[in-house]
Amino acid sequence: xxxxxxxxxxxxxxxxxxxxxxxxxxxxxxxxxxxxxxxxxxxxxxxxxxxxxxxxxxxxxxxxxxxxxxxxxxxxxxxxxxxxxxxxxxxxxxxxxxxxxxxxxxxxxxxxxxxxxxxxxxxxxxxxxxxxxxxxxxxxxxxxxxxxx
Numbered sequence: 001x002x003x004x005x006x007x008x009x010x011x012x013x014x015x016x017x018x019x020x021x022x023x024x025x026x027x028x029x030x031x032x033x034x035x036x037x038x039x040x041x042x043x044x045x046x047x048x049x050x051x052x053x054x055x056x057x058x059x060x061x062x063x064x065x066x067x068x069x070x071x072x073x074x075x076x077x078x079x080x081x082x083x084x085x086x087x088x089x090x091x092x093x094x095x096x097x098x099x100x101x102x103x104x105x106x107x108x109x110x111x112x113x114x115x116x117x118x119x120x121x122x123x124x125x126x127x128x129x130x131x132x133x134x135x136x137x138x139x140x141x142x143x144x145x146x147x148x149x
Contacts, residue, residue, distance in 0.1 A: 016064050023061065023096070030093040048083045049091065051121060055112065058095040065103050071127075072109040080114040082121050102127050 059066075059073055066073060102110045106127040113124040 019061065019064070026092070027096065030089060030096075044087045044090065046085050046087055049086050049088050050081055051084045051086075051091075051123060052079045052081045052114065054088065054091060055095055055123065058092060059099055059112070062099045062103065066099075066110075069103055069106070070108060071102060071106050074109060074111040076113060080116070080121065082114075084121060098125055105129050107131070 056075065056079075059075075102125070107130045108128055110125060110127040113126070115122040115124065
């Protein structure tokens with residue numbers, strides 16, 4: 001990597017690095033908490049959460065990476081800002097996984113939708129896929145998918 005003397009460019013790089021470090025720390029905390037939950041050492045903390053706000057906040061925290069990959073995000077024009085009952089840390093981890101998969105596999109865009117279904121809100125994410133991506137769709141929801149590919 002070339003060294004730069006442009007202070008604005010340096011500040012931008014520093015900001016990107018700081019955000020990446022924050023995300024890595026959050027991910028390590030989430031993995032630790034997940035391990036504690038799976039071994040019954042930590043209870044799941046359910047609370048009222050704004051799904052749309054949490055989704056938007058997480059997607060925007062990856063803004064630089066999405067820009068770098070030329071991936072456009074399309075949020076609904078009218079936000080369905082309903083409260084849901086969830087563990088905010090665990091839900092954040094799920095959303096981060098979705099965003100990371102978009103960064104890894106999306107070609108040009110990702111579209112976010114919400115839909116009411118009876119007493120539930122359905123969160124939908126669609127993206128196009130790079131032609132060279134090899135995604136084993138049938139293994140997406142397997143726990144050890146990354147180890148088996």
